[in-house]
Amino acid sequence: MTPTSETHISTQVPQLEFFWKTAISEGLPVALWRLPKSTEKQLLIDLSGRTSQTKIDLEELPSGFAMSPFIGESLFLKGDLYYHFDQDNQLVENNIHPSSEQAQEFFRKVQLTYDEQHEDTPISSANFTVNYTKNFESPTESSLYNEITYAEMVSDAIDAIQRGDMQKVVLSRTKQITLPENFEVVEAFNKLCVAYPNAFVSLVYLPQEKALWLGATPETLISMDKEGIFRTMSLAGTQSAIGPNGEKYHPAEIRWASKEIEEQAFVSRYIIECFKKIRLREYYEVGPKTVQAGNLMHLRTDYSVNTHEVNFPQLGTVMIELLHPTSAVCGMPKEPALRYIAENELHSREYYSGFLGPVNIHDESHLFVNLRTMKIQGNQATLFAGGGITEDSNPVKEWYETEMKSQTLLRVIL
Numbered sequence: 197m198t199p200t201s202e203t204h205i206s207t208q209v210p211q212l213e214f215f216w217k218t219a220i221s222e223g224l225p226v227a228l229w230r231l232p233k234s235t236e237k238q239l240l241i242d243l244s245g246r247t248s249q250t251k252i253d254l255e256e257l258p259s260g261f262a263m264s265p266f267i268g269e270s271l272f273l274k275g276d277l278y279y280h281f282d283q284d285n286q287l288v289e290n291n292i293h294p295s296s297e298q299a300q301e302f303f304r305k306v307q308l309t310y311d312e313q314h315e316d317t318p319i320s321s322a323n324f325t326v327n328y329t330k331n332f333e334s335p336t337e338s339s340l341y342n343e344i345t346y347a348e349m350v351s352d353a354i355d356a357i358q359r360g361d362m363q364k365v366v367l368s369r370t371k372q373i374t375l376p377e378n379f380e381v382v383e384a385f386n387k388l389c390v391a392y393p394n395a396f397v398s399l400v401y402l403p404q405e406k407a408l409w410l411g412a413t414p415e416t417l418i419s420m421d422k423e424g425i426f427r428t429m430s431l432a433g434t435q436s437a438i439g440p441n442g443e444k445y446h447p448a449e450i451r452w453a454s455k456e457i458e459e460q461a462f463v464s465r466y467i468i469e470c471f472k473k474i475r476l477r478e479y480y481e482v483g484p485k486t487v488q489a490g491n492l493m494h495l496r497t498d499y500s501v502n503t504h505e506v507n508f509p510q511l512g513t514v515m516i517e518l519l520h521p522t523s524a525v526c527g528m529p530k531e532p533a534l535r536y537i538a539e540n541e542l543h544s545r546e547y548y549s550g551f552l553g554p555v556n557i558h559d560e561s562h563l564f565v566n567l568r569t570m571k572i573q574g575n576q577a578t579l580f581a582g583g584g585i586t587e588d589s590n591p592v593k594e595w596y597e598t599e600m601k602s603q604t605l606l607r608v609i610l
């Protein structure tokens with residue numbers, strides 16, 4: 197299918213960035229993503245101009261994109277317009293309502309954007325950023341955390357664990373940076389797609405919040421494919437994938453200490469507890485094995501269920517409710533860990549460690565934990581990173597772990 201045959205607008209095929217820029221300049225909510233191990237880039241636009249809050253019910257919702265905070269109601273971007281692009285950013289498919297009037301009108305606007313740029317009257321990127329930069333007040337604090345204050349926070353958490361308040365808590369921090377003048381967000385997205393073929397790479401624009409969220413996460417919360425296979429994973433434990441002299445390690449070379457093995461086992465146990473709550477016994481479990489996520493290595497166990505075999509088509513929806521937030525981003529047991537996070541972190545997590553991803557697109561839903569992520573407002577970016585704290589954590593090492601996690605994005609996009 198080509199856009200030309202569907203829309204009869206032009207023989208030229210505009211590229212991804214023109215669709216993106218047109219939607220942004222119209223002030224519309226947009227989600228752009230690339231699934232792990234795929235080359236397709238998918239773009240979805242909600243023409244209502246607003247995102248609505250809703251429960252992520254895979255049985256009920258139309259095609260769209262879910263964006264859920266760590267705590268609170270999920271947002272849902274309706275897939276009024278949907279396009280997919282190849283790895284060279286060329287339009288391949290325009291297939292939810294390709295012939296609707298709105299789709300045709302939007303395509304004409306994209307064409308205009310494209311033509312203007314190609315008539316030597318380039319529309320500068322500043323024009324496109326105006327919608328999400330205006331009315332934005334720059335954050336005043338330069339940095340909420342440093343090595344010393346974060347290490348103290350971790351020490352306090354270790355004390356709380358030793359007192360028996362909980363077994364594990366995931367603490368996180370922010371890192372504030374000013375983006376370079378020539379920073380282009382779609383280019384950054386494209387770079388992340390190339391650098392991290394196994395990650396879920398996403399870029400979401402929320403006009404109500406005048407914010408963009410850009411990320412490359414290694415962690416699936418739940419996925420339901422068109423064959424009815426449900427998947428989730430237990431991901432935890434972190435080490436650098438790069439040696440002291442810049443050499444790249446192979447996953448098979450990595451050795452894990454008992455601290456990381458235990459930390460990841462908490463997450464696996466948590467997932468199995470969720471299965472038990474719904475009396476689901478027929479699940480497949482593979483792992484734990486070492487997996488690479490860009491500059492890092494993690495321990496991962498994969499779980500899958502054939503929902504046809506167990507006659508449980510709503511498993512995806514039920515598991516979103518049960519799993520989120522998992523022990524990989526919150527802690528064990530969940531309630532005291534949640535309380536500890538609320539009382540001790542100095543920032544609001546917002547969408548970091550929430551979940552996001554496409555819902556009911558081509559009969560599939562893929563939701564990921566929002567990690568290795570940053571919020572962009574104007575020329576300010578806030579990176580979010582955390583790590584699981586157990587009795588055996590080393591406070592200074594935990595700080596470096598959050599630095600390495602921030603580098604997953606920074607080393608590629610800057």
Ligand SMILES: C=C(O[C@@H]1C=C(C(=O)O)C=C[C@H]1O)C(=O)O
Nearest residue numbers: 431432433434524581582583584
């Ligand atoms: C919390 C994050 O990552 C999670 C925590 C990990 C850990 O504690 O080792 C590893 C992978 C993720 O499940 C993050 O990236 O911010």
